[in-house]
Amino acid sequence: MRKIIIGIGGVTNGGKTTLSKSLHKLLHNSCVVSQDNFFKDDSVVPADNNGFKEYDTLDALHMDRMMAVIGLWQKDPQSFMSSCGYAVKSTATEPSNVFVLIVEGFLIFNHGPLNSLLNKRYFLQISYETCRERRSSRVYVPPDPPGYFDGYVWPMYLKNRRAMEETVNDIVFLDGTQKSETLLSTVYADVQEMLMVTQR
Numbered sequence: 762m763r764k765i766i767i768g769i770g771g772v773t774n775g776g777k778t779t780l781s782k783s784l785h786k787l788l789h790n791s792c793v794v795s796q797d798n799f800f801k802d803d804s805v806v807p808a809d810n811n812g813f814k815e816y817d818t819l820d821a822l823h824m825d826r827m828m829a830v831i832g833l834w835q836k837d838p839q840s841f842m843s844s845c846g847y848a849v850k851s852t853a854t855e856p857s858n859v860f861v862l863i864v865e866g867f868l869i870f871n872h873g874p875l876n877s878l879l880n881k882r883y884f885l886q887i888s889y890e891t892c893r894e895r896r897s898s899r900v901y902v903p904p905d906p907p908g909y910f911d912g913y914v915w916p917m918y919l920k921n922r923r924a925m926e927e928t929v930n931d932i933v934f935l936d937g938t939q940k941s942e943t944l945l946s947t948v949y950a951d952v953q954e955m956l957m958v959t960q961r
């Protein structure tokens with residue numbers, strides 16, 4: 762049995778979830794683990810000196826729980842797939858003994874233990890203007906308070922990205938303003954290549 766873990770990271774609203782879901786649909790024997798599902802409860806997330814809740818740090822996430830879920834997949838991908846309601850399939854390009862886990866999130870490469878599990882790393886980037894625009898129409902729980910993007914989210918993105926670039930190599934940067942189909946075909950072609958190598 763072979764296992765491949767693909768990391769789809771990037772800026773908030775860069776298109777990580779969209780790309781991950783589409784990739785998952787194309788890869789029969791794949792599952793997705795999303796970092797967004799591991800945020801701590803608002804009551805335990807502290808605020809900074811400006812009163813902004815500090816959501817954009819690893820401390821705001823239950824990374825231990827996320828790692829445990831990934832560990833379950835690593836131990837038995839087939840059972841993991843079944844528990845997610847997916848049946849294992851065999852196709853010409855995807856044999857039934859090769860499993861793909863897609864891990865997506867805005868801070869996946871900043872977490873050393875998680876980053877070290879990844880076989881391939883993609884980082885979706887978009888400009889400040891595009892990011893601000895996309896984020897303004899997204900509603901989080903709790904919703905962004907006024908000034909949150911400029912006063913907290915974007916500065917934290919720059920900080921986290923700097924830290925990532927200081928420690929992580931082998932990141933494939935993708936332009937998140939490309940058409941969804943273009944992004945998908947780029948990543949899918951790479952994964953197909955990896956599956957071929959894995960089969961040899």
Ligand SMILES: Nc1ncnc2c1ncn2[C@@H]1O[C@H](COP(=O)(O)OP(=O)(O)O)[C@@H](O)[C@H]1O
Pocket residue numbers: 771772773774775776777778779780895937938939940941944
């Ligand atoms: N390639 C793309 N081009 C234009 N808009 C996109 C693209 N990918 C995603 N979006 C839009 O951007 C927003 C954020 O996408 P999402 O996948 O949730 O981002 P993330 O998971 O990185 O926060 C959504 O409104 C989505 O429809």
Ligand SMILES: NC(=O)c1ccc[n+]([C@@H]2O[C@H](COP(=O)(O)O)[C@@H](O)[C@H]2O)c1
Pocket residue numbers: 772773774775777797800816817866867901902903914
């Ligand atoms: N519980 C939540 O899901 C929650 C709450 C508040 C903020 N956020 C935001 O989620 C962002 C990361 O997720 P995305 O990459 O999907 O945008 C962070 O910038 C963070 O500010 C999420």
